[in-house]
Amino acid sequence: MILGLGEYLSLATILFGIGAIGFLVRRNVLIQLMSIELMLNAVNVVLVAVNRFHPDNHAGQLFAFFVIAVAAAEVATGLAIVIALFRLKKSVDTDQAASLKH
């Protein structure tokens, strides 16, 4: 078995799908946040894998580096909002946070 781009892309797509399903199905804000991290990680696998097959520059690896940095910033802000919400509602259940009209 020789590893090609297809194996990596398929794996990444499945990981992305797992993350997306987790985000849609779970109601716990913390787990939804982690699901978003799974999705971003899956994107990084695609970026790094594609770069391996277009190795004349480091565009993909640089992009992945930026994604990691932005993901860290996103988590920091997200968790701050989770804490603010928890102080007011004493819950991290997104269905509990549905007092706003739909």
Place this chain on the structure above:
Amino acid sequence: MSSSTLLFCVCAFFALAGAVGTVSARRPLRAAMALLAHIVALAGLYLTLHAQLLAAIQLLVYAGAIVVLFVFVIMLIGPASETSGSGRAGMVRMTSLVLMGMVTVTIAFAIVDTDPAAPRLPAGYGDVEGVGGALYTQGLVPFEIISITLLVAIIGAVAVARGKTAVEKQIEAKEKARAEVEARLGEGAAPAPAE
């Protein structure tokens, strides 16, 4: 089976297991641990793709910072971080699940057939010197902009999550005092009903 194929299979297995564990865990702490396993497995995958520096950064930033941050918040929130029961809108969730599954399978099929041969790697590909050089020459502009992103995140987190400021405490004290005065006035005008 070559060693890199073996590494790929092992890492892919743990990455998938970690991802499933993260989204299916009932306790957020377990989910965070599964996320950690997933992240370490991905670092291994990056090694099979000759991205040594990125593998190291993945471990440092994700395992060292992001997962730790999650664990901190889970500890801060305590037992309330656990939510029970299945979704309220079961149908919506089922539909979205089926939909996402279909999308995933479609995409997976669409990309399996792209299979170019892996080209030879230029010297310095993926190591500290190669990526670092690219980062500070080719990618300098986005690299600098990222620093603002991180700054915004810090300021935003402080603005949202910190305790009450002096001004806010003053306002709250005033509101409390006003409420007390109003309550007393109300008592004077009409005797409070007996309990």
Place this chain on the structure above:
Amino acid sequence: MSWWIGVAPLLLLLGGGLLIMLADAFAKERAELATTTTVTLALSGAISFYVLLVDPVLAPAPELVTRYLATDKLGAFFDVVICLGAALSTLLAGGYLREHGLERGEFYVLALFSAFGAMVLARAADMATLFIGLETMSLGVYAMIAFRRRSARAAEGAIKYFLLGSFAAAILLFGSALVYAGTGATSFVGIAAAMAGGEASTKLVLLGLLLVVVGLAFKVSAVPFHMWTPDAYEGAPTPATTFMSVAVKSAAFAVFVRLLMTSFGDPLSTSAAAGWPPVLAGLAAVTMVFGNLAALGQSSVKRMLAYSSIAHAGYVLVGLGAAARVPELGVSSVLFYLAAYTVSNALAFGALVYAGSKGKEAVSYADLAGLGRRHPGVGLAMAVGVLSLMGFPPTAGFFGKYYVFNAAVQAGGGWVWLAVLGVLSSAVGAYYYLRVVVLMFMREPAQGAPIAVPMKSGYVLVALVASAVFVMNLGLLPSTVLEMAVAAAQELVGA
């Protein structure tokens, strides 16, 4: 002239932001921060306005910069729009934050850096800067929404927007990764070259493009990706709502225009069978109809304006879709529309800010009853704002709608029907806009209802006067801005 002037507005915002952070630590008077922020934003916008107006010959920027950030007229045009929207929002914040006991300097820093992110997004020439700009802008906005820390509504609106926004950003990112997989390029120009050269894997690219369009449709709050909009708009402090509805939306449309025109102008991507025009047409139709119908049933003016902003995204999508057939006309109509929408919406929200005071926001229709009789100034500002949003001549909104629908008619084919649908749905929209005017000037408040007392704030007054002047100026003399929009569009599509 040096190419630095092309990125000077960005650098100025950075310097200003850092300065304000320092000043916040030492200053006693928070209100001065509003002045500093507004002046920084105004200066930054003025530089780009000068570039557009005088059109100086600039030395070409080094590849180091242009690979990631475009230094063209489209970028300059959106600098002006974003800075104007952000400056009006911070002026409103100067009055609002004091009145509602939220006076903290972080708001201004967040607004400045968020505007910086929006400008990076509007100038993005690479998928990486697109994502970074998008997130820089969004992170600031999430924090601004949750700024009222004692309000559960604010926290709920923020968490809803944050979760859905991050989800959409991840989808957009996956889309751009698939485009990279299909073309081997992350820069917009590189993608275009790969598409033209025929070496791209089209299946992957079109799939990726679809995901990118979904992600951007979320940011411009097009139906069916609008679920977050009413809650986030309602939960946020009104100046932050203003910022979201003008700066964020303009920046997202800017990168939408740039990406589609630069990278995906090839025959396959613009084809009716597999490309983006039918997707945009569908989004536009649903967005216009749903936005207007949903706005009808609202009892809160703030929510009504949220749904109205959804409907306006639909009108812009009509112009954007038409750009597939008539690039120059379509793009310039989108640009002009966004400029007109920015000043009109800032005026309407500004009047809403002005009408509320001391911890009590005026948000419902009932709050506004009779306001125009008691306080003619505020009433007039609100009336001009909503009439412009409605598209009543001779205001900015009228010409905005006119140019967009004109572009659709010129594009011919199915786009004509979309223009007809747009006109019909804006006729529906007239009902809820006029309802505000009627309530303000022809009704008395119900017995015992709380009467909104306008706040006293020079900042808000300045913002109202400035946006009213812009609204009338764009309505009576649209030629200057229209010429700038056309010049930017010509440069982009290479006509």
